[in-house]
Amino acid sequence: MQLVCRTILIVLILIGSVSVAASETSSSHQITIIVSGLNKPYGLFLKKDGDLLITDSGSATPYQPSTTDGKILKLTKEGFLETLLSGLPSRWFIGNTEGPMSIAINPFSDHDEYLYVNIGIAYKQDTGNLFEVYDALGFSVLVYDLKKQTLIEKYANLLDAEAIFNPDKRPPLESNPTKIRFGKEGILYVVDSAANAVWQVDKHRQVTTFAALPLYDLPPGVSSMEEKIEPVPTSIAIQGSKAYISLFTGFPFIAGFGRIIEVDIDTGEQRDFITGLNFPVDVEFDIHGNLYILEYTSSFDPTTWFQLNSGRILRLDHRGSLEVIIDHINSPRDMVIDRHGTIYVSCLEKDAYETETGKGQILKISLR
Numbered sequence: 001m002q003l004v005c006r007t008i009l010i011v012l013i014l015i016g017s018v019s020v021a022a023s024e025t026s027s028s029h030q031i032t033i034i035v036s037g038l039n040k041p042y043g044l045f046l047k048k049d050g051d052l053l054i055t056d057s058g059s060a061t062p063y064q065p066s067t068t069d070g071k072i073l074k075l076t077k078e079g080f081l082e083t084l085l086s087g088l089p090s091r092w093f094i095g096n097t098e099g100p101m102s103i104a105i106n107p108f109s110d111h112d113e114y115l116y117v118n119i120g121i122a123y124k125q126d127t128g129n130l131f132e133v134y135d136a137l138g139f140s141v142l143v144y145d146l147k148k149q150t151l152i153e154k155y156a157n158l159l160d161a162e163a164i165f166n167p168d169k170r171p172p173l174e175s176n177p178t179k180i181r182f183g184k185e186g187i188l189y190v191v192d193s194a195a196n197a198v199w200q201v202d203k204h205r206q207v208t209t210f211a212a213l214p215l216y217d218l219p220p221g222v223s224s225m226e227e228k229i230e231p232v233p234t235s236i237a238i239q240g241s242k243a244y245i246s247l248f249t250g251f252p253f254i255a256g257f258g259r260i261i262e263v264d265i266d267t268g269e270q271r272d273f274i275t276g277l278n279f280p281v282d283v284e285f286d287i288h289g290n291l292y293i294l295e296y297t298s299s300f301d302p303t304t305w306f307q308l309n310s311g312r313i314l315r316l317d318h319r320g321s322l323e324v325i326i327d328h329i330n331s332p333r334d335m336v337i338d339r340h341g342t343i344y345v346s347c348l349e350k351d352a353y354e355t356e357t358g359k360g361q362i363l364k365i366s367l368r
Helices: 158-165
Strands: 004-007 013-015 018-020 022-025 029-038 041-046 052-056 067-075 081-093 096-098 100-104 114-119 123-126 140-145 150-157 173-175 177-182 188-192 197-201 207-212 233-239 242-247 258-264 270-277 280-285 291-295 311-316 322-337 343-348 360-367
Touching: 029 052, 029 067, 029 322, 041 343, 041 360, 052 100, 052 360, 067 100, 081 114, 114 177, 140 158, 140 177, 150 158, 150 188, 150 197, 158 173, 158 188, 158 197, 158 207, 177 233, 188 233, 197 233, 207 242, 233 291, 242 280, 258 280, 258 291, 270 291, 280 322, 291 322, 311 343, 322 360
Parallel strands: 041 100, 041 322, 100 177, 233 280
Antiparallel strands: 004 022, 013 018, 018 029, 022 029, 029 360, 041 052, 052 067, 067 081, 081 096, 100 114, 114 140, 123 173, 140 150, 177 188, 188 197, 197 207, 233 242, 242 258, 258 270, 280 291, 291 311, 311 322, 322 343, 343 360
């Protein structure tokens, strides 16, 4: 679905090099660029008051020193952008800028000013020795007091959990948390793309394995140095007694091999729910129970990497019908859906590469 009728609106707000607002329309929806000029926007969280929280994983690029310009931003419902937290770690790791990745507020807590942030820095252990050390805040979930703008505590250390449980039973020991989500009774679910697992953290901060995810056989006709394909989980959504986990799937990065699995929260039983997807990075429900899937790209080539401008959003309605809502999004990472059905997406500008900085943006998609 090509985007047409481009309309540039007056730039209303400028904060440094970050700007707010431009829009595109089509016959079925309106797309507005509500924030641009970010480095690497990843996680989004919509507060009850309508403010949108955004993680920016910073400006780290290949072959350059790591930085500390990761931050958390707030876009108010009135359209004002402000920085809530800054100085968070940023580093380049195998095709991505890693830093503050996902954010959440515990709906079962009286402290709605407490923001949970996961730092998505990949750590690895080889024969029991840590050989890649980046930052003391890595591989963890942190709690910040937004009013005081201070770090309260390190809520969960996921590399320690990986060392104890090693859910995929394979070396090396590693952790790269990419998504956090609160479930019933304040259980925190942490999607760990490197550990090939989803952790759960209870109110006493005890970390256990919620879902150890399976390795997959190579499809017929596909050759690879790897004997198995790793699941590489990216996101989780909770609906009733079921959890839905998106699997990007690892090298050799086969288009159509991604999937959504369903996990019974009470029994732990897993089953394929949707297959044939292209590199899903997020899964969300709207208030009507419709499931939305965000795909990062359509294909992978080892010489050119992932195809630009080919991300898309799909919707599975309660009748079981899967449809493409919008496509041609460049390298999307996360989305949230408000009570009106408006979708917010973090992504890069058209034709921008992951190695570039200042090309991140937030889209607002109003369906008609």
